[in-house]
Amino acid sequence: xxxxxxxxxxxxxxxxxxxxxxxxxxxxxRHQDLLYPSSxxxxxxxxxxxxxxxxxxxxxxxxxxxxxxxxxxFHSGNNWVWLCPLNxxxxxxxxxxxxxxxxAALRDQAITFGVGDRLGxxxxxxxxxxxxxxxxxxxxxxxxxxxxxxGRTYRDIVDPVTWAVFQEGYTExxxxxxxxxxxxxxxxxxxxxxxxxxxxxxxxxxxxxxxKLQGDALHGEYRQLKPAYRKALEEEYLGHGIRLDTGEHIVxxxxxxxxxxxxxxxxxxxxxxxxxxxxxxGKDPDFEVSIDETDTPTSPEAHVFVARELQxxxxxxxxxxxxxxxxxxxxxxxEGDIDTFKRTLHTHSAISRHFGHKLSIHxxxxxxxxxxxxxxxxxxxxxxxxxxxxxxxxxxxxxxxxPPLFRDxxxxxxxxxxxxxxxxxxxxxxxxxxxxxxxxxxxxxxxxKRRDERQVLHITYGQILSNKKLKGRLxxxxxxxxxxxxxxxxEHLGRHxxxxxxxERRDI
Numbered sequence: 445x446x447x448x449x450x451x452x453x454x455x456x457x458x459x460x461x462x463x464x465x466x467x468x469x470x471x472x473x474r475h476q477d478l479l480y481p482s483s484x485x486x487x488x489x490x491x492x493x494x495x496x497x498x499x500x501x502x503x504x505x506x507x508x509x510x511x512x513x514x515x516x517x518f519h520s521g522n523n524w525v526w527l528c529p530l531n532x533x534x535x536x537x538x539x540x541x542x543x544x545x546x547x548a549a550l551r552d553q554a555i556t557f558g559v560g561d562r563l564g565x566x567x568x569x570x571x572x573x574x575x576x577x578x579x580x581x582x583x584x585x586x587x588x589x590x591x592x593x594x595g596r597t598y599r600d601i602v603d604p605v606t607w608a609v610f611q612e613g614y615t616e617x618x619x620x621x622x623x624x625x626x627x628x629x630x631x632x633x634x635x636x637x638x639x640x641x642x643x644x645x646x647x648x649x650x651x652x653x654x655x656k657l658q659g660d661a662l663h664g665e666y667r668q669l670k671p672a673y674r675k676a677l678e679e680e681y682l683g684h685g686i687r688l689d690t691g692e693h694i695v696x697x698x699x700x701x702x703x704x705x706x707x708x709x710x711x712x713x714x715x716x717x718x719x720x721x722x723x724x725x726g727k728d729p730d731f732e733v734s735i736d737e738t739d740t741p742t743s744p745e746a747h748v749f750v751a752r753e754l755q756x757x758x759x760x761x762x763x764x765x766x767x768x769x770x771x772x773x774x775x776x777x778x779e780g781d782i783d784t785f786k787r788t789l790h791t792h793s794a795i796s797r798h799f800g801h802k803l804s805i806h807x808x809x810x811x812x813x814x815x816x817x818x819x820x821x822x823x824x825x826x827x828x829x830x831x832x833x834x835x836x837x838x839x840x841x842x843x844x845x846x847p848p849l850f851r852d853x854x855x856x857x858x859x860x861x862x863x864x865x866x867x868x869x870x871x872x873x874x875x876x877x878x879x880x881x882x883x884x885x886x887x888x889x890x891x892x893k894r895r896d897e898r899q900v901l902h903i904t905y906g907q908i909l910s911n912k913k914l915k916g917r918l919x920x921x922x923x924x925x926x927x928x929x930x931x932x933x934x935e936h937l938g939r940h941x942x943x944x945x946x947x948e949r950r951d952i
Contacts, residue, residue: 445500446516449527452478452497453518462523468506479504482613487511487541494611495527499923501607503528503538512537535603538610539638545606547620547640551730551762553580555824555946556802558621559937560585560831561601562594562905563838565922567608569933570834575614576938578947582641583609584620585831588630589867593906598622598637623829624734631721641730643765643804644718646711647737654706655740658699666702669709677705686748688794694744704749711735712753719759730762732827736806742766744791751799763827765804766792772807774868775832775902776895778814786817793822802827809833812943819945830940832902836892837932838922839901843888845928846921850888853908853918854880857900860907868903872896 456462456478461471468491473481483494490507505511505526508519515528528534539546550556557579559570567583574581584605591597602620609618621641622634631642657665666674678701685695696704715733722729735742735750747766754761769788770780778785789803796803802825805811805818809830818826843850857864858874876896883891891897909915922929942948 445502445529448497448500449502449516449518452495452502452527453520453525455497456525457520462520462525480611483611485542485613494607501530501611503530503534503607503610511541530603530607532599532603535606539606542610544615544617545610547584547602547605547638548617549640549728549730550580550582550617550619553617554802555579556582556619556763556827557941557946558582558585558619558623558827558829558831559834560590560623560829561604562586562590562831562835562909563919563922564596564600564604565919565926566834566838566929566933567605568612568926569930570937571608571612571614572930573934573937573941575612575616576949576952577941578949579941580617580619582619582621582827582829584618584639585623585829586621587624587643587645588626589624590831590906593867594909598634598639602638619730621730621732621829624737625718628717628721631718635722635727635729639729641732641762642718642722643732643734644715645734645737646715647734649711649714650735650738651707651710652738652740655703657703657706662699662702662706665706669705673709674705677701680752681749686795686798688791688798690790690794692744692791692794694748694795696745700745701749704743704746708735708746708750708753712750712757715754716757716759731760732763732765732804733761734765734804734806736765736767736772738767740767741769741788742792744795747792747795751795751801755799761801763802763804764796765806768792768805772805772811773870773899774807775810775836775898778811782814782817785814786821789814789817789821796825797823804829809940812939815940815943816945819943824945828940828944830937832905833936834933835905836898836902837936838918838929840889840892840932841925841929842918842921843892845925846917847885847888849914849917849921851880853914854891854897854901856908856911856914857904860904861900863907864900864903867906870899870903872900 469484472484472493479493479495493504495502495504505513508524510526513528513534515526517526584601586601619641620639622639623643624645625631626645626648681696681701685693687693719731769784770778803822804827806829808828810833858877
């Protein structure tokens with residue numbers, strides 16, 4: 445890196461960057477070939493910015509003292525600049541010194557939009573589109589499964605977002621989501637590295653088989669619960685329905701109460717455990733409950749039961765993700781009966797309003813046919829998670845600018861689909877995919893519009909990124925075409941937001 449820094453310094457000297465230091469900020473913003481103009485800002489009276497030299501970036505501190513950042517000092521006469529690598533230590537220090545560089549809780553925001561980044565380079569594109577709408581972004585979002593498959597840690601998730609926020613001059617609050625966390629250990633890990641949102645995945649503790657029991661079999665299992673617990677539930681729910689603002693009345697029969705309590709009571713206890721872990725030492729994260737990873741849709745009674753029982757236990761949830769009717773498969777549009785989805789969304793939205801939390805829609809990317817319903821029926825109060833769609837836009841760049849690499853990635857994805865299918869549900873198969881040898885280069889981007897091809901390329905990211913040679917080639921192409929990538933993200937996510945009915949800002 446010393447050679448990179450030295451080359452940049454000599455270029456900056458030659459262009460007269462270190463003359464007229466009284467107007468340094470104005471001078472810096474004129475040199476877009478040397479730095480990111482939006483990053484230029486003052487901290488404690490000292491000017492900082494993010495510089496670029498080829499494919500490398502660094503933090504520049506224009507001062508004789510580095511303000512605590514680690515790096516290398518260069519000077520021209522009395523003018524000093526520290527060039528500091530974008531490493532973890534400097535990211536932590538930046539988050540301490542610059543409020544906007546650190547994630548924050550977003551619980552009071554009506555619309556929040558999560559954008560996972562499996563590559564660590566997408567955030568500038570995310571910011572450029574999300575800042576144009578009335579919403580609060582969750583710019584860092586990843587699950588342990590995704591971390592494992594991509595060979596990353598939460599440090600690798602939060603730090604690139606910190607630098608991207610600084611690069612783009614973004615000053616609004618943003619969140620960091622430890623997504624689909626199942627254990628106390630993962631909650632601690634995510635929070636230790638800066639996550640301000642905890643998504644508690646309760647799927648391992650939801651026992652849907654009980655929901656199919658009836659008669660003596662059901663009540664026999666129900667009687668296995670502690671008598672005091674059963675008595676409290678019956679006093680709480682039987683004969684005491686909930687009237688929603690839609691006019692609907694949620695009433696529990698004895699059989700329905702037995703079913704939902706058997707299905708969810710262990711999940712509720714586990715949610716409380718994760719919540720208590722997340723709120724230790726005065727922490728106050730945005731706490732989301734995920735009950736969507738099941739085979740059967742979440743009934744209104746189940747939603748009410750989970751929300752009310754958590755409320756009684758003192759668990760303050762910001763959002764809840766039910767399992768909706770139909771299918772929310774990765775990277776493709778909603779599949780199912782839209783009228784049924786509309787009815788259930790209408791009811792779940794009303795239940796959310798009753799308890800004061802937002803609805804969360806998981807696997808929410810590319811669900812274009814139902815976005816208008818989500819925006820309308822939730823009264824523009826929701827959280828949506830997207831991730832893989834940004835990965836696919838990266839592959840779209842490669843399909844356009846480096847067809848040979850895309851062909852290699854495509855064949856590799858077909859070859860290792862059986863491994864990815866252990867982690868993600870899909871009906872696609874190598875046989876259902878196009879023979880790429882019959883597709884000319886101009887037609888390669890269109891493969892990403894086809895259902896099976898799109899989904900297979902979406903879920904095999906872990907296998908692709910575990911191949912060092914392919915990974916190196918992929919990053920090489922993308923780092924040379926970042927502006928192209930960020931423009932595609934702006935267009936693609938912009939379509940999401942407009943269909944959701946999110947209002948655009950007029951002050952941007």
